[in-house]
Amino acid sequence: MNNKYPIHSIGRLRMGTDGEGIRTLVFLSGCPLRCKYCFNPATWDGSKEPKMMTAEEVYSKIRIDRPYILATNGGITFGGGEPLSYPDLINEIRSICEPEMTIYAETSLNVSWVNIEKTADSIDKYYVDIKATDPEIYKAYTGGTLDIALDNLVKLIQRKGADSVVVRIPEIEGFVDVEKQEESRDFLHNMGVRRFNLFKYKV
Numbered sequence: 112m113n114n115k116y117p118i119h120s121i122g123r124l125r126m127g128t129d130g131e132g133i134r135t136l137v138f139l140s141g142c143p144l145r146c147k148y149c150f151n152p153a154t155w156d157g158s159k160e161p162k163m164m165t166a167e168e169v170y171s172k173i174r175i176d177r178p179y180i181l182a183t184n185g186g187i188t189f190g191g192g193e194p195l196s197y198p199d200l201i202n203e204i205r206s207i208c209e210p211e212m213t214i215y216a217e218t219s220l221n222v223s224w225v226n227i228e229k230t231a232d233s234i235d236k237y238y239v240d241i242k243a244t245d246p247e248i249y250k251a252y253t254g255g256t257l258d259i260a261l262d263n264l265v266k267l268i269q270r271k272g273a274d275s276v277v278v279r280i281p282e283i284e285g286f287v288d289v290e291k292q293e294e295s296r297d298f299l300h301n302m303g304v305r306r307f308n309l310f311k312y313k314v
């Protein structure tokens with residue numbers, strides 16, 4: 112439990128953006144993708160040195176807000192960057208936090224399935240960013256391979272159930288218009304996704 116993990120920042124007392132109740136958002140550094148309009152490039156572009164912290168040190172920051180988190184059925188959300196690059200941190204936090212706290216992850220799912228499987232019992236809900244289901248648009252926008260994310264999405268729904276997965280599909284100027292956004296939703300619905308969040312991404 113003395114492993115250290117690269118923490119970009121920790122956002123306390125968040126409401127309405129990262130899941131139910133009052134939540135602490137733990138931003139991890141590092142991401143396998145390079146989205147054109149990344150909302151948090153400082154997690155991977157070297158402009159901010161991450162702080163190396165143990166799970167216990169991270170949880171000591173979360174514990175401060177324990178009464179508010181528990182009173183609102185809130186919890187911890189891991190974001191980034193790509194939090195599923197650090198499965199051991201998520202599992203260690205699960206093992207030391209109150210069982211009533213929910214653990215959510217904001218992820219592209221563009222990671223090894225091994226990492227997803229390893230954390231599946233620790234995470235209650237996933238917010239999955241699928242920028243587009245057209246492989247060329249996905250590649251052009253993220254620099255990554257769509258198949259990896261979609262294969263993992265199918266396996267995740269089988270493993271955790273469709274209710275545990277919310278897929279976020281942004282409208283992105285110059286890449287994804289409303290028509291493409293709706294095409295993506297229909298495509299993913301046919302794959303078994305049942306919960307969506309469609310929104311306009313402000314570049």
Ligand code: SF4
Nearest residue numbers: 142144145146149192
């Ligand atoms: S997946 Fe998220 S953190 Fe990674 S490059 Fe894209 S927007 Fe940025």
